[in-house]
Amino acid sequence: MSNAVSEASKPEKPLRTLDIVNAGLAKRYRAERRFRRLGLAAIIASLAFLSMLFADIFWKGHTAFRQTFIQLNILFDPELIDAENLAAADYNGFIRKALEREFPEVSGRGDRRELSQIVSPGAAFILQKQLRDNPELIGQTLPLWVPANDDVDMLMKGHIDRYAPEGERRLSDKQLAWLKRLEEQNKIQKKFNKTFFTAGDSREPELAGIWGATVGSLYTLFITLLLSFPIGVATAVYLEEFAPKNRWTDIIEVNINNLAAVPSIVFGLLGLAVFLNFFGMPRSAPTVGGLVLTLMTLPTIIIAGRAALKSVPPSIREAALGIGASKMQMVTHHVLPLAMPGMLTGTIIGMAQALGETAPLLMIGMVAFIVDIPGSFTDPSTVLPVQIYLWADSPERAFVERTSAAIMVLLAFLIAMNAVAVYLRKKFEHRW
């Protein structure tokens, strides 16, 4: 009976597996193409966002590397300078005089004040330094390039519309006319902005630089590296090679993994409570910053280190032990050298993370206005990302381009560090 039914339902041609496969083939190819396209689209989208970010930062920031300077004929009037006390001379007076010689027709207190405003208030310090380095200049007249005020700089870079009504821009019609005359005489020019790379922070955008923050970052990272690398490697080696597998090591492992995900501000609070309040270390010092960032990067280094140790094949360990090496010799002579590239990569990535961190430093006072370049590990200092944050919050418009330029510098550091990590991995990587 069942035989009869199956006979009747049998198609004329027997359906073979191949046919079933063939029938669904087009659909499967379509699905695969769709999947690939989705993947490609995801990559394109993320690349597009990334390039938009870079393009925006570059577009806003590239002008910051050039700065407007004004040429003035400065007379170091011997009657106004006391050779014994160079610092006490009225350098602003020299600049005012030079401007008045340049524009003899300007009179009246208000106009003269406006005239002196086209030059940076920091120009006086440049003269002071010039004279301190070369005291023989007294009595001479020198054509000197001094930085222009930030508003003039913004005008020259096209960030201020010179055709806007007078009340809506920060430069008056008179100032525009003077600048135009300087421009015609070629006495106002954009030059490479050396100050940006050599100075500390300043409230005058034309005098502000990132060197102070860079030095602070270097000091902080040095402490971080000095502490986190040996501690991290030692922890990873002990946990991976020597520690017994029991409940305690499990708890430690879970905790390390958890620490890697703790928001960084928590480490800042810890630093405030332990390093500042308990040990009484100085506020705003790179030492404390380095300690806090060590706590933050340790989990990253330990996890990367353990992964690197795990990837060393057991045969190497067994061979070493087999020819009579002690366990410690096995680790230090064989396993650790083979795992080192992976550990270094993890360390560099951890360092790059620490370089970009601001939140934990907020609590220990490294988010501060610091003009002097730090000279030691205990001097007050700030770091690159904090400098970016502080500039982004400043009202002066010229800080917008400097913020972007500082981001470019920070990105350059990050890319360099990651490139080193990639290079190390490629060069020393072993494949088994």
Add this chain to the structure above:
Amino acid sequence: MIKKLIPLTAAVALLASLGSVQAQSSRDYISIVGSSTVYPFATVVAEQFGKSTANKTPKIESTGSGGGFKLFCAGVGVEHPDITNSSRAIKSSEIETCKTNGVAEIVEVKIGYDGIVLANSKKTDVMQLTLKDIFLALAKEVPDPKGGKTLVPNPYKTWKDVNPDLPDRKIEVLGPPPTSGTRDAFVELAMEGGGQMIDSIKAMKKEDEKRFTAVCHTIREDGHYVEAGENDNLIVQKLDANPDAVGIFGFSFLDQNTDKVQGAFVDSVQPTFEGIAEGKYPISRPLFFYVKKAHADVIPGMREYLSEFTSEKAWGPDGYLTDKGMIPMPEKERKKFAENVKNLTPIQ
């Protein structure tokens, strides 16, 4: 193996030496904390002071007024700050905390004024507001527009609803979050001021002062007031992109962005330098800093820094602080506080 041990021992030695660094025994720079509103002015003075004298440039942290007092009042000694900036006067509770921690003598220095502006994009017309309009547009609870004494959740959707003379635009205000000193000053000056203009709210002040403060200090949370973070630059950018929105920020940001935004008239006074200096503009507040007298002769450069800050070339009407947007005090007040600073007269 020995090579491996070198960094380890170095690290241990470093840790040990750090542990032994007890509280620094001396400090050769001034440490300043406090308000983010005073920060742009204090930093300019600090820089000027650092460059024109042989002293190191003071270190200035922007911690907010409240955070500044907390650090300032923690004690006397080089590990505690010497000066705290503030966008409000010190509270009696803070003076008490200071006293219990041994900070007995504090010198109060008023440095000038700051205006809080309500601004919108230049692409639209300038607004003519009154304090009452501001209160009605932003308070969480307002008197029932249909009459009666009861308070209802704020029903106003557009500025025209608030006051028929105002434009028919959605109420969309970008302002500082509650942690900000600007917000404190804004609710105190504008919202309380506006509340007083309404009879039923004014009556409440006499009957139940706490309730009055709560009503005036609570800003609506239904999306018409957007907390835009502490970054005033961001608010200016958002206003430029959205001409219908109104932003609340400090005068110095208006001063730097006159080509993009315009300040609304409040009680028919425009927020200009002169308007605020003469005290006509209603939403302006004094700025202060507080000095620990015990530190004045311990930290090098303290007296010079104080005299730089209180000199005419800094806080005078033509001084460099006014270039940064600070509104100077009248001459009489300047003289009085300069005298206080010279003699280091503590507050009683």
